[in-house]
Amino acid sequence: MTKVWFAVILVYLKLWMRVGTAPICAYGEAECHVPSLADLFDRVIQQSSRMHGLSNDLHSEFEKHLFPSRILIGKRKCHMYGIVTPDDKENAQRLGREQLTEVILRLLVAWGKPLTQLYQSMSQDQNPDVNHYSSNKALEISDIVHELRDGVAKMAEKMKLLGVLGNTVGYITAETSVPSSAFSFEKQGEHHSMDHHDVLYCFRRDSNKVKTYLRILKCTILPELDC
Amino acid sequence: MAVSSSLSNLLLLVLMTSLDWLSTPGSAFLLDRHHIHSLAPSEPHFTECVSRDQATFRCWWSPGNFHNLSYPGALRVFYLKKEGISHTSEWKECPEYNYSDRECFFDANHTSIWTRYCMQLRTQNNVTYYDDDDCFTVENIVRPDPPVSLNWTLLKISPSGQSYDIKVNWEPPPSADVKSYWMRLEYEIQYRDKNTTHWESLAMVPQTQQTIYGLDIEKEYEVHIRCRMHAFTKFGQFSDSLFILVTEIPNKESTFPITLVFVFGVTGVVIVILLIVVSQQHRLMMILLPPVPVPKIKGIDPEMLKKGKLDELNFFLSGGGMGGLPTYAPDYYQDEPWVEFIEVDAEDAEAGEKEENNQSSDTQRLLGLPQPVSHHTNTGCSNAISFPDDDSGRASCYDPDLPDQDALLLMATLLPGQPEDRESTLDVADRAPPAPERGLLENPLLVQTQSQSGGPRTWVNTDFYAQVSNVMPSGGVVLSPGQQLRIQEEEEEKKKKGNNGPRDTEAKKQQELPFQLLVVDPEGSGGYTTESYNNAQRQIISSTPSPPPGSPRPGEYQTIVQPQPASSTEENQCPYIVPDSPQPAQFFAPVADYTVVQEVNSQHSLLLNPPPRHSPPPCLPQHALKALPAMPIGYITPDLLENFSP
Numbered sequence: 001m002t003k004v005w006f007a008v009i010l011v012y013l014k015l016w017m018r019v020g021t022a023p024i025c026a027y028g029e030a031e032c033h034v035p036s037l038a039d040l041f042d043r044v045i046q047q048s049s050r051m052h053g054l055s056n057d058l059h060s061e062f063e064k065h066l067f068p069s070r071i072l073i074g075k076r077k078c079h080m081y082g083i084v085t086p087d088d089k090e091n092a093q094r095l096g097r098e099q100l101t102e103v104i105l106r107l108l109v110a111w112g113k114p115l116t117q118l119y120q121s122m123s124q125d126q127n128p129d130v131n132h133y134s135s136n137k138a139l140e141i142s143d144i145v146h147e148l149r150d151g152v153a154k155m156a157e158k159m160k161l162l163g164v165l166g167n168t169v170g171y172i173t174a175e176t177s178v179p180s181s182a183f184s185f186e187k188q189g190e191h192h193s194m195d196h197h198d199v200l201y202c203f204r205r206d207s208n209k210v211k212t213y214l215r216i217l218k219c220t221i222l223p224e225l226d227c
Numbered sequence: 228m229a230v231s232s233s234l235s236n237l238l239l240l241v242l243m244t245s246l247d248w249l250s251t252p253g254s255a256f257l258l259d260r261h262h263i264h265s266l267a268p269s270e271p272h273f274t275e276c277v278s279r280d281q282a283t284f285r286c287w288w289s290p291g292n293f294h295n296l297s298y299p300g301a302l303r304v305f306y307l308k309k310e311g312i313s314h315t316s317e318w319k320e321c322p323e324y325n326y327s328d329r330e331c332f333f334d335a336n337h338t339s340i341w342t343r344y345c346m347q348l349r350t351q352n353n354v355t356y357y358d359d360d361d362c363f364t365v366e367n368i369v370r371p372d373p374p375v376s377l378n379w380t381l382l383k384i385s386p387s388g389q390s391y392d393i394k395v396n397w398e399p400p401p402s403a404d405v406k407s408y409w410m411r412l413e414y415e416i417q418y419r420d421k422n423t424t425h426w427e428s429l430a431m432v433p434q435t436q437q438t439i440y441g442l443d444i445e446k447e448y449e450v451h452i453r454c455r456m457h458a459f460t461k462f463g464q465f466s467d468s469l470f471i472l473v474t475e476i477p478n479k480e481s482t483f484p485i486t487l488v489f490v491f492g493v494t495g496v497v498i499v500i501l502l503i504v505v506s507q508q509h510r511l512m513m514i515l516l517p518p519v520p521v522p523k524i525k526g527i528d529p530e531m532l533k534k535g536k537l538d539e540l541n542f543f544l545s546g547g548g549m550g551g552l553p554t555y556a557p558d559y560y561q562d563e564p565w566v567e568f569i570e571v572d573a574e575d576a577e578a579g580e581k582e583e584n585n586q587s588s589d590t591q592r593l594l595g596l597p598q599p600v601s602h603h604t605n606t607g608c609s610n611a612i613s614f615p616d617d618d619s620g621r622a623s624c625y626d627p628d629l630p631d632q633d634a635l636l637l638m639a640t641l642l643p644g645q646p647e648d649r650e651s652t653l654d655v656a657d658r659a660p661p662a663p664e665r666g667l668l669e670n671p672l673l674v675q676t677q678s679q680s681g682g683p684r685t686w687v688n689t690d691f692y693a694q695v696s697n698v699m700p701s702g703g704v705v706l707s708p709g710q711q712l713r714i715q716e717e718e719e720e721k722k723k724k725g726n727n728g729p730r731d732t733e734a735k736k737q738q739e740l741p742f743q744l745l746v747v748d749p750e751g752s753g754g755y756t757t758e759s760y761n762n763a764q765r766q767i768i769s770s771t772p773s774p775p776p777g778s779p780r781p782g783e784y785q786t787i788v789q790p791q792p793a794s795s796t797e798e799n800q801c802p803y804i805v806p807d808s809p810q811p812a813q814f815f816a817p818v819a820d821y822t823v824v825q826e827v828n829s830q831h832s833l834l835l836n837p838p839p840r841h842s843p844p845p846c847l848p849q850h851a852l853k854a855l856p857a858m859p860i861g862y863i864t865p866d867l868l869e870n871f872s873p
Binding site for chain 2: 045049052053055056060085087088089090205206208209212215216218219
């Protein structure tokens with residue numbers, strides 16, 4: 001008898017949960033719970049915060065295991081330098097919402113593949129400094145970046161639908177995002193752990209950029225908020 | 228390797244703290260501990276570069292041991308901004324100097340986030356002191372200003388009154404642009420007891436409020452807060468301290484007496500209720516559990532019935548012992564030995580408050596249990612079956628042997644075939660009268676029986692139960708018929724005729740026919756009297772001091788015992804009593820309950836006291852008779868019923 005009740009409760013909860021967390025409706029049915037633009041922004045910003053936090057954790061963990069003799073910081077070169085990004089709040093606000101959105105998308109798209117490679121490289125790395133905890137975190141970061149990319153793309157579509165965004169935001173692919181030569185691990189003959197460190201350093205910076213740009217975008221597009 | 232790095236860092240720390248100008252606020256290491264300072268500690272170097280709002284930043288330098296370079300302007304700051312693809316960016320000089328603080332301030336125009344800056348010190352002679360590690364990106368050097376407007380509110384006080392919780396709230400630093408989400412801050416609260424030196428830290432929160440639990444009263448606490456950018460490592464300075472002191476809490480005292488009053492009030496109410504319950508116990512029991520009336524036969528002790536003392540019961544029923552009708556004028560019936568009397572003595576009755584224990588006395592009185600005096604004294608008083616000092620109503624005495632026979636016969640007729648011994652009757656008679664009954668029979672009833680001399684004793688067709696059908700106010704109990712009794716009664720009948728007017732003229736007729744045994748109770752509460760409409764019936768009325776005049780009142784007991792004519796040779800017997808006679812209600816016969824069914828006539832009527840076959844009954848109700856076997860018991864059983872079928 002208790003089992004029956006348990007099953008009933010489970011079914012009810014499942015149904016209720018499903019109702020509570022309704023997915024975004026593709027066809028825009030009336031009863032669908034379509035999240036508003038503000039909700040989308042919140043979700044995306046939350047995700048970007050998490051991404052940046054993870055990148056920071058992983059980077060500081062890497063820094064703990066670095067040899068003190070490493071002095072290549074000054075020569076670090078991030079492969080995202082091809083993407084022109086505003087480096088100031090005023091610049092970002094001056095850029096305009098369409099370009100800002102495009103920059104965000106470019107960044108996210110550009111980081112998809114390198115992060116995947118990073119994870120693969122880290123998991124194969126035999127360096128004792130690199131533990132599995134780090135490789136798992138790298139995998140998590142890679143997943144988050146992919147999700148965020150999809151989320152921002154959906155949000156851009158919605159903004160276009162709503163009319164708040166112009167149609168100048170084009171479709172961005174991995175090939176078009178980075179105009180310059182892509183950064184590849186195989187090309188470098190250096191120790192992989194140092195590559196990892198560089199990648200993480202660069203990614204930490206870029207994730208902070210994405211997070212900040214998204215916030216500025218939200219304030220720009222939703223003026224009723226207190227920005 | 229980590230040990231050496233930490234050692235070098237320790238050396239640097241020692242060196243730095245030894246210098247005076249390191250006490251400037253906001254000074255910290257430019258480099259984190261994991262980097263080796265390529266420059267010698269004594270050379271001019273940058274101490275720290277800090278941004279407060281992620282839009283501007285400052286750098287401080289130090290000449291080191293080169294005191295000749297400590298004058299303003301000796302050292303110049305150059306920076307390199309590495310941006311874009313090209314590395315052709317050049318060193319630029321600090322946009323704004325502050326020589327007094329040895330600070331280089333970069334305003335918003337010169338500040339780019341996510342861009343690497345490298346700092347360099349140059350002397351007038353273009354001697355460059357540069358460290359590759361002195362490069363940074365602005366977002367990594369952000370140390371937000373401390374929060375402002377600290378405030379606290381009391382949340383809750385523990386029940387013991389010794390500890391409390393507070394909620395601390397504050398405002399973000401005004402320099403940080405948190406509104407537009409340019410900067411996302413996290414806050415860390417630390418508090419300590421003012422007397423101690425150890426600070427307690429709470430978890431980082433992004434909100435501008437936090438609760439501190441478990442502070443003790445009468446202890447002064449110091450609270451300060453610092454913040455940092457989310458997902459970054461560098462904290463800002465601590466805010467100004469907030470001092471908290473909570474002295475004794477008055478609320479506790481006010482609740483104490485209220486609790487005490489409440490407790491006492493409840494206890495008092497409970498005690499009062501208990502007192503009420505205890506004092507009114509009987510009443511409450513009566514209300515809650517009213518006593519169920521038990522069936523009682525007036526005059527018969529239910530204890531006797533319970534314990535199965537059949538002998539005594541028979542004796543009682545037969546009129547032995549104390550109870551009894553007042554003796555009638557025995558002179559009337561001297562000639563007729565079949566007349567038996569039940570005497571009721573009104574004087575002996577004790578009209579105390581009535582409980583069941585009075586039943587036996589009433590029973591004895593009712594049935595006129597013979598007293599030992601009566602048996603032993605060979606006086607001519609046949610009414611010796613009475614209370615020792617009872618002489619009321621006794622006109623004459625009978626022969627000595629008569630009382631015995633009378634008593635015996637009475638008992639015999641009353642009892643279902645159980646011959647009573649003289650001894651038993653004596654025993655019963657010797658029994659002291661118990662306490663009087665509850666107002667039903669005031670006078671002990673004296674039963675005096677006059678039986679036909681030499682008459683065979685037949686105990687056939689005698690009722691075991693003689694129902695009291697009526698009670699006379701004079702104290703007599705009218706019993707429903709026992710068939711075998713023959714009581715002579717002439718004068719008493721006539722006397723009672725006067726008393727019981729509505730009773731019909733049967734009493735006047737002096738016949739040797741069945742009679743009625745009357746036990747009259749002056750106080751009786753009975754409601755009905757036995758019908759006696761037989762011509763031959765006699766009535767024995769209690770010889771009360773004041774025989775009630777007039778008709779029998781509702782409070783009268785009349786025991787009318789109708790003798791069985793079969794055992795006698797009397798004629799004109801109309802022995803049976805028809806319950807539905809047209810007589811008035813005062814002589815209504817409850818015969819049906821306790822009467823032995825003798826015969827069933829052709830009309831399927833149950834004859835209770837059918838007349839003998841040889842003499843057709845002259846009475847009104849005339850029914851055909853059928854011979855019936857003797858019924859020793861008063862109730863008809865199913866197998867006996869078969870005999871009744873015509």
